[in-house]
Amino acid sequence: MNIKEIWQIISVWLLDHGLKILLIIILSFVALKISKLLANRIFSVFKKTDLEAEIQKRADTLNSLVRYILNTVILAMAIVMILGELGIEIGPVLAAAGIVGLAIGFGAQQLVQDVISGFFILMEDQIRVGDVVQISNLGGLVEKVSLRMVVLRDLAGNVHYIRNGQINVVTNMTKEYSQYVFDIGVAYRENIDEVIEVVRQVGEELRRDPDFSDDILDALEVFGLDKFADSSIVIKARIKTKPIKQWRVGREFNRRLKNKFDELNIEIPFPHMTVYMGEDKRGQAPPVRVSIMDKPPA
Secondary structure, eight states: OOHHHHHHHHHHHIIIIIHHHHHHHHHHHHHHHHHHHHHHHHHHHHHHSOOOHHHHHHHHHHHHHHHHHHHHHHHHHHHHHHHHHTTOOHHHHHHHHHHHHHHHHHHOHHHHHHHHHHHHHHHTTOOOTTOEEEETTEEEEEEEEOSSEEEEEOTTSOEEEEEGGGOOOEEETTSSOEEEEEEEEEOTTSOHHHHHHHHHHHHHHHHHOTTTTTTBOSOOEEEEEEEEOSSOEEEEEEEEESTTOHHHHHHHHHHHHHHHHHHHTOOOOOOOOOOOOOOOTTSOOOOOOOOOOOOOOO
């Protein structure tokens, strides 16, 4: 067989099967683009309406999941069709793939565990794109949720990839609403009722501020005197906000409260220690000798 005959065979194959394979590849890329546009179009309804942020976050999460499933199906169909054009029998390949897949399944138990765990995470709406969560010792903003993993970006900009099978406990800090808890320490000499009234006053002023009123869902809740610490007495309070707004509101409240305490001369004490020398059975304390020495000349 000479070169001319070989070239004719190749030309015939390219005109027949080659064009079909090229067409399959082109149609696959078009289908991928259409699936992306379709998913965005379906879930764009939630973004255009005045629905709560919780529903929008749920829509964003499902959008990424639907696109992932559609892309997987399209690519699988394209591969099967290309194999058919190459003259490879699909039946034996699928049978072999099933056997190989079963063998791999025993060695890929972690992947199966990830997929199952991811399915229940999405099904139970535990984590959504846009939530701030704590998973084990890692925390951050959820950027992506799939059947295999959760992607977090922390405050420093670091990205964490966490397999769903490794997730045992999830702390969602922005589910439906958030709360900021305050531990306010003041000196023992302060009138506790007066301090609580000042705290409530600052909370109400913040709630009436147009820049923060939309983020605050309820009035500041003061629980009262929480504990007697070494250097201060601690008043515990909390404020309810929209999801992910608690830190913004909390920082502003702390700033205003510090300024108000300074204005009213309410002391926020430094850590200090009271030394007690003790008493004997006769009620007398041992003498304490204190000497003050001048700084020696340089």
